[in-house]
Amino acid sequence: MKALIVDDERLARKELMSLLAKHHEVEVVGEAANADEAEKLVHELRPDLLFLDVNMPGRDGFQLLEALDPAPHVIFVTAYDEHALHAFKVNALDYVMKPVEPARLEAALNKVPRITEAGTPQRDMLHADDQIFLRDGEKCWFCTLKDVRYFQSEGNYIRVYFNDQKPMVLRSLNTLEKRLDPLVFFRTSRKHIINLQWVEKIEPWFNGGLMVKLKGGESVEVSRRQSARFKELLSL
Amino acid sequence: MTGKQRKQLVYWSAQLGGWGLWVAVVIMFNYLNGTFKAELVRTLIVIYLLGIAMSHLLRWYIAQRKWLDMTLGQVLLRLLISSAILGGLSFSLHAFINDVLFSDLQPMLSIPGRDVFTLVQNWSVLYVLWGFGYFAYHWFVAHRREEVRNLRLESAMRESELSMLRNQMNPHFIFNAMNSIRALIDEDPATAKKAITQLSGILRSSLLTGRKKSVPLSEELAVVRDYLALERIRFEERLNVEWNIDPATEQLNVPPMMLQTLAENAVKHGIAKLTKGGTVRISAERGVGIVLLTVANSGVLDHPVHNGNSTGIGLRNTRKRLQLLYGDQAELTIMNSNGMVTTHVSIPLNEM
Structure with a gap:
């Protein structure tokens, strides 16, 4: 499964990369330091999974997701954002806290639905099984x-x-x-x-x-x- | 039941019960001595009612004259005098009632002076004891109330201390720093070691802050240096730090963790919001009778009084601290100037 890491801190991205190294099912295809870069890379690389920092300069993680249709599977990576994560009404997300615990990361990865077909969910037509990210005020x-x-x-x-x-x-x-x-x-x-x-x-x-x-x-x-x-x- | 009703209930139960106990003791004493006679019951009823009436009068007088606000010595003297007077009054009333109502009993108005003295003394002792009970109860209640108040005060203080600590130990910063250090352990172990020392320094000083009112600026600067060094690990080339410290200010006293809070604000609300990063500039100058601390960061101040914004909270806390420590002599201002958000704090001079 192709993954993209989105975090404004180089060391944070590096740390996640090294943690992901032993997960052979995850192939990190790119890194982005902000939402603009990430949006471009999502369209180019069509990742199945996003590791996403909520707090970023410019557009934050949520604003990035609003711009992505369909929304890829997301694992939020955050230092201390109970507030931001409480925004979610449904349990359709997973998150890991920095510094990332390897066991916690594994559990989060196990929750990502396996992609069976060779294709990626990223295509121009939105399928009934695709998810979209919605934000209304704080929720x-x-x-x-x-x-x-x-x-x-x-x-x-x-x-x-x-x-x-x-x-x-x-x-x-x-x-x-x-x-x-x-x-x-x-x-x-x-x-x-x-x-x-x-x-x-x-x-x-x-x-x-x-x-x-x-x-x-x-x-x-x-x-x-x-x-x-x-x-x-x-x-x- | 209201507080007042409860007080009435306690008073009357103690009053009726206390005098009843006294009557019971007298009966038992006479019974054991074999001197108990049926006539004694009538006398005891009179004593019982008289005692209650007289001590009720004493209570009214105590309340009227606010004895509860007096010192122990003042109360003791007054209680002895009042008890003697009440003792005499009680004996006279008792004798009068006895002679008028109970013609079959031994008349009391004509008994010899020495016996009168003993009987008056007996009454007086009862009132002194009554007074002891009364004041002991009130002091006990007051003491307990005071204790509860002290506990409340203490817990309020603890709470504010704790919330201050929480504000100082910005969890976002700490966890991000830990995360950077974790990555750094592979990449650059020497810097990782240094970073852990720096993080310890910050944690230590933020834990000690609650106990100190002020620290020399040099000490505070060491914390800020450690802090910015850690943030530089995290933000790398996105964070540029400039220092402009007048050496003459280094020994001046400043409130602990205040410059640090401002530096944290500068990073959190300035640098972290800029994709390309920016500069944090820290300066300290000595003015006439004041020390002027300035923290400036790249960026634009958005709504200085924006509600729910933590800039607001950080600044409000800092203002509150300054007000508590220096009254109107200290000042904090924040403004936009030349693409920088600049915070000035001026503190009255207080050399070590």
């Missing part, structure tokens, strides 16, 4: 796309409905739509993108539109213009 989530019932546009923000959460994040519905798997996600109107796997019932609505009932209990309207495409898609 953060790693959210797997298949858990998302629908996205709703709210001005410059979108609200993401998944599990019992609905954080509002600064993203554009249009940009997101282009990256989502069209077999899974469907743009029902200017306001919504729904996950077809969550559709429970479809009913006719006014003006030739449709009303989609989702398994979560919510209802989302399909505009007249999109209804034809929607029917077409479902009949396939």
Whole structure:
């Protein structure tokens, strides 16, 4: 599995490298000293795993993750940031504390899902099994796309409905739509993108539109213009 | 039950119980001596009620005259006099009641002077004992209250000392330093050894800080040097340090770990936030009647009164310390100048 180390301190990166040396399943393909470098390297090297320091000059670790879709698997490496780590609402992350304990690192590595296929999760199309990183104010989530019932546009923000959460994040519905798997996600109107796997019932609505009932209990309207495409898609 | 109600309850139980105990002792004494007679019961009831009434009067007088605020000697003298007066009063009342109500008993108003003295004395002794009980109880309660107050005060002091310690021992710095040193052990063992010594120096002085009010600047500078040396291991070429210390200031007294706190702030909020790093400049000058310490770092001060920001907390604590130590004679200012955030602290001179 290909890993990228992101930390602004050279010695911290070196220390992690030497700890990772005996883990043959992990191949460190690069090092980045800040978020900008890291973002570039993620696109170039397509790592499966990120060792990420939260505190960095410029954009911090969270801001970097917000810029990465899909979010790679992440092991946070931090000196003393209880506060930052408490931001997480779901247990979808792991972290190790500096100085890093070898046993702790091993445990964290064991939790990373094994990548079976030769390919890496980094590709232009976001798959249903991919995770995205969401941040709303002080709270953060790693959210797997298949858990998302629908996205709703709210001005410059979108609200993401998944599990019992609905954080509002600064993203554009249009940009997101282009990256989502069209077999899974469907743009029902200017306001919504729904996950077809969550559709429970479809009913006719006014003006030739449709009303989609989702398994979560919510209802989302399909505009007249999109209804034809929607029917077409479902009949396939 | 309110505090006042509880006090009333304690008082009346002690009052009724205490005099009851006295009556019981008298009965038992007479019984054992074979002098117990049925008439004695009536006399004892009178004594019981009289005792309660008279001592209640004494209590009212004690409260009125605020005896509880007096010294032991003052109270003792007053208690003896009051008990003698109350003793006489009690005997007279007892004799009067006896002669009016109980015509079948031996009249008391006409008994000889020597016996009168003994009876008055008996009453007086009871009031003195009553007084001892009363004051012993109140002193005990006051003492306990004082003790609780002292304990509270002590724990508050401990707590503030502890929180100060926690603030001084910046865990982020310590763990990062440890991590750098760990990497350094392979790369450059000699520097790693030196770094451990430097880290020990900082830990030691931050542990001792709570006990000292001031240290010579030279001592404080040694800590800051160790600290910045460690941060240079961590930040490498991203941290550039400049010193400008007037040798005349080295023996001047400064509060311990204060310059250190400012240096930590400069690194944490200045250097650590800059991708390319920057400079920390430390200077000490002697002015007229003051020593002026300056810590400057590359960067821009964002919202000096930003809430929840630890710059704010560090600076606020430092200001509080200065205020406690020097009143209005010390001053701390922070400002942006020429791409640097500059913190000035001026402390009144206090040579060793």
